[in-house]
Amino acid sequence: xxxxxxxxxxxxxxxxxxxxxxxxxxxxxxxxxxxxxxxxxxxxxxxxxxxxxxxxxxxxxxxxxxxxxxxxxxxxxxxxxxxxxxxxxxxxxxxxxxxxxxxxxxxxxxxxxxxxxxxxxxxxxxxxxxxxxxxxxxxxxxxxxxxxxxxxxxxxxxxxxxxxxxxxxxxxxxxxxxxxxxxxxxxxxxxxxxxxxxxxxxxxxxxxxxxxxxxxxxxxxxxxxxxxxxxxxxxxxxxxxxxxxxxxxxxxxxxxxxxxxxxxxxxxxxxxxxxxxxxxxxxxxxxxxxxxxxxxxxxxxxxxxxxxxxxxxxxxxxxxxxxxxxxxxxxxxxxxxx
Amino acid sequence: xxxxxxxxxxxxxxxxxxxxxxxxxxxxxxxxxxxxxxxxxxxxxxxxxxxxxxxxxxxxxxxxxxxxxxxxxxxxxxxxxxxxxxxxxxxxxxxxxxxxxxxxxxxxxxxxxxxxxxxxxxxxxxxxxxxxxxxxxxxxxxxxxxxxxxxxxxxxxxxxxxxxxxxxxxxxxxxxxxxxxxxxxxxxxxxxxxxxxxxxxxxxxxxxxxxxxxxxxxxxxxxxxxxxxxxxxxxxxxxxxxxxxxxxxxxxxxxxxxxxxxxxxxxxxxxxxxxxxxxxxxxxxxxxxxxxxxxxxxxxxxxxxxxxxxxxxxxxxxxxxxxxxxxxxxxxxxxxxxxxxxxxxxxxxxxxxxxxxxxxxxxxxxxxxxxxxxxxxxxxxxxxxxxxxxxxxxxxxxx
Numbered sequence: 001x002x003x004x005x006x007x008x009x010x011x012x013x014x015x016x017x018x019x020x021x022x023x024x025x026x027x028x029x030x031x032x033x034x035x036x037x038x039x040x041x042x043x044x045x046x047x048x049x050x051x052x053x054x055x056x057x058x059x060x061x062x063x064x065x066x067x068x069x070x071x072x073x074x075x076x077x078x079x080x081x082x083x084x085x086x087x088x089x090x091x092x093x094x095x096x097x098x099x100x101x102x103x104x105x106x107x108x109x110x111x112x113x114x115x116x117x118x119x120x121x122x123x124x125x126x127x128x129x130x131x132x133x134x135x136x137x138x139x140x141x142x143x144x145x146x147x148x149x150x151x152x153x154x155x156x157x158x159x160x161x162x163x164x165x166x167x168x169x170x171x172x173x174x175x176x177x178x179x180x181x182x183x184x185x186x187x188x189x190x191x192x193x194x195x196x197x198x199x200x201x202x203x204x205x206x207x208x209x210x211x212x213x214x215x216x217x218x219x220x221x222x223x224x225x226x227x228x229x230x231x232x233x234x235x236x237x238x239x240x241x242x243x244x245x246x247x248x249x250x251x252x253x254x255x256x257x258x259x260x261x262x263x264x265x266x267x268x269x270x271x272x273x274x275x276x277x278x279x280x281x282x283x284x285x286x287x288x289x290x291x292x293x294x295x296x297x298x299x300x301x302x303x304x305x306x307x308x309x310x311x312x313x314x315x316x317x318x319x320x321x322x323x324x325x326x327x328x329x330x331x332x333x334x335x336x337x338x
Numbered sequence: 339x340x341x342x343x344x345x346x347x348x349x350x351x352x353x354x355x356x357x358x359x360x361x362x363x364x365x366x367x368x369x370x371x372x373x374x375x376x377x378x379x380x381x382x383x384x385x386x387x388x389x390x391x392x393x394x395x396x397x398x399x400x401x402x403x404x405x406x407x408x409x410x411x412x413x414x415x416x417x418x419x420x421x422x423x424x425x426x427x428x429x430x431x432x433x434x435x436x437x438x439x440x441x442x443x444x445x446x447x448x449x450x451x452x453x454x455x456x457x458x459x460x461x462x463x464x465x466x467x468x469x470x471x472x473x474x475x476x477x478x479x480x481x482x483x484x485x486x487x488x489x490x491x492x493x494x495x496x497x498x499x500x501x502x503x504x505x506x507x508x509x510x511x512x513x514x515x516x517x518x519x520x521x522x523x524x525x526x527x528x529x530x531x532x533x534x535x536x537x538x539x540x541x542x543x544x545x546x547x548x549x550x551x552x553x554x555x556x557x558x559x560x561x562x563x564x565x566x567x568x569x570x571x572x573x574x575x576x577x578x579x580x581x582x583x584x585x586x587x588x589x590x591x592x593x594x595x596x597x598x599x600x601x602x603x604x605x606x607x608x609x610x611x612x613x614x615x616x617x618x619x620x621x622x623x624x625x626x627x628x629x630x631x632x633x634x635x636x637x638x639x640x641x642x643x644x645x646x647x648x649x650x651x652x653x654x655x656x657x658x659x660x661x662x663x664x665x666x667x668x669x670x671x672x673x674x675x676x677x678x679x680x681x682x683x684x685x686x687x688x689x690x691x692x693x694x695x696x697x698x699x700x701x702x703x704x705x706x707x708x709x710x711x712x713x714x715x716x717x718x719x720x721x722x723x724x725x726x727x728x729x730x731x732x733x734x735x736x737x
Contacts (some may be wrong), residue, residue: 021368021613055617126477162367185572211718244682261677266676269667270660273653280648282679288716289682291397295717317685319692320616 006337007234007309011202013140013195014157014233017220018206019213023238025052025314026320026328027206028159034338035083036072039145039152043139044069046087046131048161053085058322062191064092066139073326084247086139093131097188102188104333118321126176129169130189163205164217167223170196170203202233207303209237209293209296214303221306234337235303235310242314243293253290258283311335346636347708349732356447356504358607360600361492361637364510364519365611366621366622370422370642372400373719373728375509375609376444380404380722381729382505383420383442390443390503394490394511394588400539401444404720409446412498416442418722431519443503447511449489453479456492474575486511487519492596494722540635607637610707614644614693619700638708640732641697645690646713654687 008014014031018024025046032044046053052060057069060323062085073083136158144152161169174187195201205220207213218233220277224232245253252258264279272278303310316324332338352358365376365584371394379391390413406418420440456533457475458466469475479485490511497506512520599605601717608629612622622639631634652660661680664673712731719725 019368020366021615036433052617053475058579241685244678263676263679266664266673267660267680269673270663270676270680272656272660274651278649278652282676283685284648285683285686286675286679291716317688317692 005336006338008202008338011233012151012153012155012202013136013201014155015136015160015166015170015203016157016206017160017163017203018238019216019237021327022206022208022213023058023313024206025050025159026325027159027204027236027238029053030313030325030328030332031070031204031338032083032155032157032331033070033326035155035157036070036083037329037333037338038072038081039076039079040072040081041152041275042072042081043153043156044083044085044264045136045156046085047158047160049087049304050090051087052159053087056320056325057085060166061196062087063266073330080328081130086135088132088135090128090131091137097131097134126172126189127185130172130185133170133172133196134188134192140195140200158194160203161296163213163220166203166220167227170224171225172196187237197229197232202231203310204233206236206238207237209299209303211295211299214299218302218306221302221308232308235306235308236332236337237300237303237310237312240312244289248294250290252293253286256283256287275305309337311337344705344719345708347424347640347710349378349381349640349710350385352607353378353387353505354386357605359504359605360498360506360508360607362510362606362608363611363640364506364608364625366618367617367707369613370613372509372714373725374609374640374642376400376404377442377725377728378609379442379507380416380419380725383416383506384438384726385422385439386440387505388414388441389501389505389507390445390497391447391499391507392447392490392493392508393509394486396419396448400719401446403719403725404442404444405722406444409444411445411448411451413445413503413602416444416722435525440521440592445492447493449486450480452493453485469545469579472575472579474572474579478579487521488594490519491601492593495593495597495600517606520632537616542561573605602632602634607635609624609637609640611640611642613642614697615698619696623703625699626707636707638710639700641709641711643714645693645709646711647686647690649683650687650690652683652687652716654691657681657684657687 014028014035016024016028018027029044036042044053046062053069054060054062059069062069064087065083066086068082069085070083072083074080082280108203136156139153140151140280142152143150160166165237172189172192176186203219203224207217221232221235226231245248260279260283263283264275267275267278267282311332312335313328316327329338346523354362361378363371363378365371375391375393379389379578382389386428393409406414406416418441420438454470457469461469487510490508494508497503585706610622610625610629612618626636626639661677661684664677664680697709701707710732712728715724717730719728
């Protein structure tokens with residue numbers, strides 16, 4: 001049995017970022033499903049405490065524990081796959097870290113009382129991010145001798161902070177080294193960086209074809225390129241709507257040069273009343289969509305110029321649900337993203 | 339049917355009521371919050387208010403749409419809006435609403451600059467220099483997630499005290515959740531003012547018997563843990579920072595409390611901004627409930643990007659049926675334009691129905707919250723006229 005090639009063979013940590021409102025969590029969920037198909041085991045991780053994954057998969061709020069939340073579609077060979085989810089919060093990650101490395105099981109309570117938890121997880125700069133990326137790195141490296149490949153998870157997908165914060169989030173060494181030049185947290189940060197700054201990690205950008213999200217995507221890609229060793233991944237254009245008119249008619253339509261009388265004749269032929277009034281309304285709608293499409297073309301060109309592989313996911317017009325999520329996953333697979 | 343309709347939010351009345359001095363626009367990311375704040379600013383100035391818009395979003399295009407090359411930490415006059423003395427100085431062509439007497443300034447929060455200014459204003463030069471150079475301070479002032487919220491509130495307090503504008507429109511930071519901006523300043527203040535820092539600096543100075551008990555039980559463990567996590571050098575930086583701060587501030591918590599009280603005072607109104615999507619409206623719901631808990635005044639909900647198909651008289655189902663009729667009837671002499679139009683229309687109507695459904699969800703839970711809808715714009719906002727178009731939707735096109 002051979003594994004088919006995808007654009008991201010060898011990548012085991014998929015970091016998914018995007019501006020608010022672009023559907024970052026949805027795409028992360030779809031990517032996890034896509035990666036899991038064909039009998040794979042994938043961990044989908046949330047780091048911002050919003051319970052977005054639970055809402056997306058329509059399950060009750062998730063704890064700090066790895067739980068199976070979905071079975072991926074089977075491939076031709078018939079196997080499905082498993083998507084596990086983890087909601088990582090820095091407090092739990094810190095307690096776990098302390099237990100694991102220092103056997104400090106009961107330190108948590110005293111620390112919470114004195115506000116140390118606040119300090120350590122929200123205020124000590126960079127520590128929060130080290131803890132969260134550290135959890136992802138740990139899941140990527142975790143071993144399971146009983147599985148083919150010897151790893152617990154074939155891939156980890158992280159629903160990461162928004163594009164504006166992604167560089168800082170991933171570049172934890174720089175953030176922490178300004179503070180902790182030596183010491184255990186520095187050591188931990190360095191080991192996390194070995195995973196993040198390696199070809200097994202790729203950072204994907206979710207965007208829609210509007211000016212601001214595209215600008216943030218381009219800024220984000222440029223920022224990562226400046227951070228030595230962090231690999232920008234794919235650009236996923238989300239919520240792409242089908243075009244009503246052929247591309248060569250868009251300019252005329254945007255300028256309002258549509259044959260309204262002809263349209264009215266057609267509408268009348270279809271048995272609709274007030275065909276002229278209706279034709280005017282419909283012509284306006286076509287014209288508006290043409291304007292939007294032309295503006296989107298400009299944005300698409302800017303994205304293409306950045307040179308990252310790109311994928312397009314359709315707008316799900318009847319509301320996002322599980323069925324829609326599987327459709328997006330299939331689309332990602334057919335485009336070679338997973 | 340009729341009684342499920344929410345009350346209409348009248349933004350013009352909100353703007354025209356001169357007792358209103360602060361409008362806070364909040365909501366989750368990506369719902370058009372910044373644009374809403376700017377559009378309100380333009381409309382208020384053209385209705386005679388002296389307005390400053392405080393934004394935290396570094397959107398270059400938005401700055402350009404107000405005729406500014408960029409926004410910075412100082413309020414800049416926006417030319418061509420209103421016609422007050424200030425506006426006339428800057429505007430050769432003048433606004434299109436001559437005689438309004440208002441003006442518009444806009445600024446973008448620079449959180450590090452704002453923090454530095456507090457330090458510089460409250461410490462003697464030597465001490466200020468010492469603090470500004472401290473590595474812990476530098477991280478705190480430029481990267482801690484709550485700093486932006488804290489500084490936004492600090493800047494709001496400054497603008498209010500300056501009393502140069504009669505209306506301040508604030509756009510809140512793009513937090514992971516809309517609630518962050520109420521909580522983060524308190525959290526930062528609690529920490530900076532809190533006993534942990536005092537303990538770290540000088541355990542002996544902290545009094546109180548109950549306190550000492552905790553101290554005995556927990557403090558050794560805690561410093562031990564912190565040292566383990568961070569290493570001694572970080573703790574030393576923190577201690578230096580805190581002892582430098584300690585002598586110069588009246589307390590961060592008091593500052594945070596002051597702005598918090600400002601938000602509850604008469605003359606402040608909150609606008610929750612959302613798009614007609616489940617996530618955005620869920621956040622909006624949380625925020626509405628939270629404002630009620632805090633007894634902060636909610637003016638209403640601004641619902642952006644509402645789908646309003648011009649040919650709304652034709653339902654999605656009839657539109658699709660008509661498209662199919664045409665496709666079946668005329669194989670040779672087709673009606674490609676009409677088929678395309680009817681299919682597009684059906685999609686838009688479907689989306690409009692889905693939006694209506696989520697909006698009704700919100701209204702069912704919060705029947706008394708006034709709502710104004712802003713239709714989806716076909717393209718990005720480029721200029722003042724774009725902002726004015728949005729402003730017109732606030733004024734007249736209520737549902």
